Amino acid sequence: MEKMNQTIQKTPVFRVLTDQQIEKIYYSALEVLERCGANVFQDEAIELFKNSDAVVRENRVRVPVSLVERALKTYPNKITLKGRNGKRSVALQKDHVYFGTGSDLPFTYDRETGERRRTLYKDIVNAARFVDYLPNYDFFMSHGIVGDAPNPLTYDRHQFMAMLEGCTKPMVVTSVDGEGLEDLWKMACLFQGGEEEFRLNPMFVAYIEPISPLTNDRTAVEKLLFAAEKGIPAMYTPCPSSGATAPATIPGMLVQSLAETLLAVVLCYLKKPGMPLIMGGVTTVMDMRTTTYSYGSPELSLASAANTDISKWLGLLMFSTGGCTDSKTVDEQAAAESTLSVLNAFLSGANLVHDVGYIDSGVNASLESLVMNEEIIGMVRQIGKGINTDPEYLALQLIDEAGPGGEYVTKDHTYEHWREWYFPKLQDRSDWETWCNNGKKTMLDRVKEETHRILDEYEPEPIDDGIRKELKKIIDDAEKRHSK
Amino acid sequence: MAEDLGKIAESLIAGKVEDVDKMTKESLDAGVSAEEVLNKGLIAGMDVVGQRFKAGDMFIPEVLRSAKAMSAGMEHLRPALAESDTKQAGTLVIGTVEGDLHDIGKNLVGMMFEGAGFKVVNLGIDLKPQVFVDAVKEHKPQLLGMSALLTTTMPKMGETINALKEAGVRDQVKIMVGGAPVTEEYAKEIGADLYGANAASSVDKGKAALGL
Numbered sequence: 001m002e003k004m005n006q007t008i009q010k011t012p013v014f015r016v017l018t019d020q021q022i023e024k025i026y027y028s029a030l031e032v033l034e035r036c037g038a039n040v041f042q043d044e045a046i047e048l049f050k051n052s053d054a055v056v057r058e059n060r061v062r063v064p065v066s067l068v069e070r071a072l073k074t075y076p077n078k079i080t081l082k083g084r085n086g087k088r089s090v091a092l093q094k095d096h097v098y099f100g101t102g103s104d105l106p107f108t109y110d111r112e113t114g115e116r117r118r119t120l121y122k123d124i125v126n127a128a129r130f131v132d133y134l135p136n137y138d139f140f141m142s143h144g145i146v147g148d149a150p151n152p153l154t155y156d157r158h159q160f161m162a163m164l165e166g167c168t169k170p171m172v173v174t175s176v177d178g179e180g181l182e183d184l185w186k187m188a189c190l191f192q193g194g195e196e197e198f199r200l201n202p203m204f205v206a207y208i209e210p211i212s213p214l215t216n217d218r219t220a221v222e223k224l225l226f227a228a229e230k231g232i233p234a235m236y237t238p239c240p241s242s243g244a245t246a247p248a249t250i251p252g253m254l255v256q257s258l259a260e261t262l263l264a265v266v267l268c269y270l271k272k273p274g275m276p277l278i279m280g281g282v283t284t285v286m287d288m289r290t291t292t293y294s295y296g297s298p299e300l301s302l303a304s305a306a307n308t309d310i311s312k313w314l315g316l317l318m319f320s321t322g323g324c325t326d327s328k329t330v331d332e333q334a335a336a337e338s339t340l341s342v343l344n345a346f347l348s349g350a351n352l353v354h355d356v357g358y359i360d361s362g363v364n365a366s367l368e369s370l371v372m373n374e375e376i377i378g379m380v381r382q383i384g385k386g387i388n389t390d391p392e393y394l395a396l397q398l399i400d401e402a403g404p405g406g407e408y409v410t411k412d413h414t415y416e417h418w419r420e421w422y423f424p425k426l427q428d429r430s431d432w433e434t435w436c437n438n439g440k441k442t443m444l445d446r447v448k449e450e451t452h453r454i455l456d457e458y459e460p461e462p463i464d465d466g467i468r469k470e471l472k473k474i475i476d477d478a479e480k481r482h483s484k
Numbered sequence: 485m486a487e488d489l490g491k492i493a494e495s496l497i498a499g500k501v502e503d504v505d506k507m508t509k510e511s512l513d514a515g516v517s518a519e520e521v522l523n524k525g526l527i528a529g530m531d532v533v534g535q536r537f538k539a540g541d542m543f544i545p546e547v548l549r550s551a552k553a554m555s556a557g558m559e560h561l562r563p564a565l566a567e568s569d570t571k572q573a574g575t576l577v578i579g580t581v582e583g584d585l586h587d588i589g590k591n592l593v594g595m596m597f598e599g600a601g602f603k604v605v606n607l608g609i610d611l612k613p614q615v616f617v618d619a620v621k622e623h624k625p626q627l628l629g630m631s632a633l634l635t636t637t638m639p640k641m642g643e644t645i646n647a648l649k650e651a652g653v654r655d656q657v658k659i660m661v662g663g664a665p666v667t668e669e670y671a672k673e674i675g676a677d678l679y680g681a682n683a684a685s686s687v688d689k690g691k692a693a694l695g696l
Contacts, residue, residue: 041585106635106665145635152636176636217585243545244588288543291592291683363664 011386014347016302017309025251025310029258030065037062038214038263042221048270061263068262071269075316079233079276081139081170082201084191085461090138090170092278092317095349097384099342099377100139101131101370102324102355102362103174103207108144109329109359109366111451116364119144121162123365126455127357128166130370133458136377137370140167141207141354142174144365154482156180157475160187164471168461171204172235172319172354178222181206183478185232190467195230205233205278205319205352210260212240224264228271235319235352236264237280241293242303244286250303257281258310265316278352279311280319287326292361296326296337301344308348320345323356323373330368330444334359338369339376346380367455371447375426382422426450489516489524492557496529497536499549501556508557518564522601526557530599537684544592544683551599558601573600573696577619577657578629579607581640589663590631592683600687602627613640613647620653627690629680632663641666642674658693662686 017025039059040046046056055062081090090098107116108123127143142159149155156175163171164187175181188203189195208223210216220236227234238260240246246253261279268275283303287294294300304320311318322345327333338356345353355362356377357369387393398413408414426446428435435441441449463471488511495503504526511521533550536542542550565572576597578590587609594604605623607615620628628648632638641661648654661671662680671679678693680686 104635147635152639155635211585211587215585241588244592286544288545289540291544291589 008389009386010388011384012347014305014344014349015309016305016348019313021251022310022313025254025258026314028251028255029262030068032214032255032259033063033068033262034065035062036214036259038210038216038260040216040221040263040267042216042218042225044225045216045221045267048267052266052270054266063263063266067266071266071273072262072314072316074269074273075265076274076276077315077317079202079205079278079317081205081233082192082203083167083169084164084203084463085168087168088201090352092351094312094317096351097346097349097353098138098351099323099353099356099373100137100172101127101141101143102321102358103141103143103172104145105143105358105363105365106145106147107360107364109364109368111367111448116360118147119365120148121146121158124159124162125166126367127365127370128163129458129460130166130367130454132167132169132460133454134370134374136374136381137169137356139170139172139352139354141172143357143370145174150479151482152176154180154475154478157183157187157478160184161471161475164463166460172207172352173204174207175223177219178226180478181223181226181232183474185226185230187471187474190470199231202231202233202276205235207237208234209237209239209280210264212238212245212260213256214260214263216263221267224268225271228268228275228277231272231275233276233278234268235278235280236261237282237319239282239293242283242285242299243288244291246283248285250283250299250306253283253303254306254310257283257307277316278319279307279314279316281307282321282355283307284321292326294326295321295324295355295358295361296333296341298340301341304341304350305344305348308345308350312349317352318350319352319354320348320350321355322346322350322353323369323376324358324362325369326361328360328364330359330366330372330447334369335372335376335443338373339380342373342376343380343383346377346384368444368447368451371426371451371454372443375424378422378424385420488514489521489528492521492525493529493532496526496550496553496557497532499546499553501549501553504553505556505560508560512560512564517568518561519568519570521557522561522565522570526554526561527601530554530601533599547599548592548595551595554601555598555604558598558603562603571696573597573602573691574626574694575603575605575623576627576629576690577605577607577616577623577625578631579611579616579619580609580631580633581637581644582610582612583640584632584634584637585609586631586633586663589633589683590629593629593631593662593680593686596683596687597627597629597690600691602690613644616644617647617651617653620648620657621651625657626694627660628657629660629662629686630676631661632666635665638663638665638670641676645675658690660686660690660693 284300322341325334325337660678
């Protein structure tokens with residue numbers, strides 16, 4: 001018989017802020033926008049603010065609450081991204097969590113020399129192949145910045161091309177400026193059947209960031225306005241460093257970060273209401289011994305989870321962070337830090353969890369870190385499945401059948417349910433003797449072997465020749481414009 | 485008097501800016517030489533701060549407060565030191581290059597240099613090469629620091645060095661560059677003298693390059 005008054009918890013429930021705490025943070029952010037405001041260094045944006053209820057004094061923009069709240073109502077609760085393979089595989093909506101890499105790492109771990117060196121086009125293609133191959137990755141960011149592009153002002157087109165070469169999954173892209181984003185969008189539209197289709201089936205989200213505290217530079221705003229105009233999904237993601245570019249207290253950092261986000265919320269609304277804007281934030285601390293912007297701190301996880309709580313309360317989708325480390329190499333520190341942030345980001349319900357595989361505090365890229373995190377995400381997703389307490393799972397009948405001193409290994413029930421468990425690919429659960437006979441390999445040994453195997457073997461679905469020509473034309477045209 | 489100078493050092497280590505400011509002035513007024521106040525008071529204190537920082541016993545916010553105290557004391561000492569020909573740390577001009585609005589990294593470097601007794605001229609952010617050229621001419625620094633956080637703005641550091649060459653002032657200064665994407669190798673490539681990987685090592689390298 002079914003009982004009355006049941007609350008079933010199908011998945012773990014994880015929150016770090018209550019509604020009352022979120023309200024405090026939200027009201028404080030509104031206060032920041034009315035009292036302090038933000039600097040905006042872009043002419044069109046200044047004009048848009050001037051023609052609104054905002055108050056503009058030179059480059060300082062202050063925004064009344066009523067305008068913020070009007071703007072907040074206009075954003076979509078769901079954004080579906082489509083890969084170049086045509087699959088609508090990432091459906092961003094509340095509590096749906098997707099994992100992906102980060103972007104623009106200037107350095108890459110070179111497995112031949114064991115040193116770090118400038119990231120090259122081929123490194124981006126390789127990272128793309130890994131993300132395409134590894135099933136726990138849902139979206140791809142470049143995992144590096146192409147260091148061998150002919151011109152730093154057009155590097156983004158080459159970088160996107162490298163990403164497309166290796167990966168068919170949806171992407172998050174960076175661009176130099178508004179013009180750069182326009183070219184990337186044109187490139188993406190080639191796969192989506194044109195501009196109109198891109199609006200319904202966007203292939204990428206544009207990554208854009210303000211400079212904390214409360215500063216918006218020309219190129220960032222340009223990109224944001226272009227995204228708003230064309231309906232390109234974008235995230236405006238503050239990267240405050242607690243104790244340096246934001247208060248040393250997590251709530252203080254969250255208030256400032258939210259004010260930075262809300263300014264973009266208003267600006268996009270003024271440009272064209274309804275664009276698919278995603279809230280973001282890489283909220284962490286500056287290490288007070290080294291001044292490093294920490295990618296492995298527990299504060300990163302805690303503040304990010306709090307930010308996700310805020311995003312859900314506001315009805316915005318969330319771009320969060322996990323799977324990254326301050327360690328210079330893939331080692332025990334990398335594993336511990338990556339696990340902590342992947343787990344927290346996942347439990348918090350953030351929608352796009354990026355920077356998976358970052359090492360060296362967001363400066364260095366390694367393919368091994370992607371392979372290791374594949375395992376970590378696998379374990380974490382298993383936790384997310386939660387516990388089912390239906391009769392089939394309580395197995396009362398079965399316990400009775402097996403009886404005292406019985407066994408379960410041969411039972412149909414076991415045969416039917418064991419596949420629901422998580423099976424690690426690289427983690428070792430063998431006995432001592434087997435492990436010795438297999439060469440006493442460590443996790444890192446196995447990660448390295450798997451990395452080599454994927455590098456050697458995996459070939460992604462190629463880009464159609466016709467589209468490739470058109471992609472090349474867009475890139476060549478950009479080079480011509482910039483060589484003048 | 486040595487006892488009083490010891491107190492200056494202690495206050496500096498404790499980051500008591502106003503006390504150091506006041507005690508430095510009092511020592512000078514009482515007739516202690518600027519050189520002695522500098523060496524037995526301020527530098528003695530900063531040496532301890534430096535050691536503790538390296539040992540992991542002091543942290544950036546504490547070090548910066550001590551640096552601020554150092555800077556306050558130096559304000560009083562500088563005129564007298566100039567008269568007495570005492571060897572001084574010198575001047576650092578520092579800024580973030582054109583197109584780059586990132587501020588905090590080079591501010592930290594500047595503050596750490598103040599802690600080492602340098603006079604620091606912080607030019608700000610998003611600076612055209614000419615601004616650096618003018619500042620070198622005006623302030624005649626021993627060291628020029630340039631910062632870039634973006635790979636797109638990094639080349640501006642090289643352009644600025646070229647502008648300094650064209651203006652004929654390149655050889656008057658040691659040039660130090662830094663920022664997340666910058667490397668020792670890149671610094672050499674663009675013709676800088678020094679690469680600063682972080683705020684603390686920048687000061688060490690800067691001092692070493694000036695023979696301090």
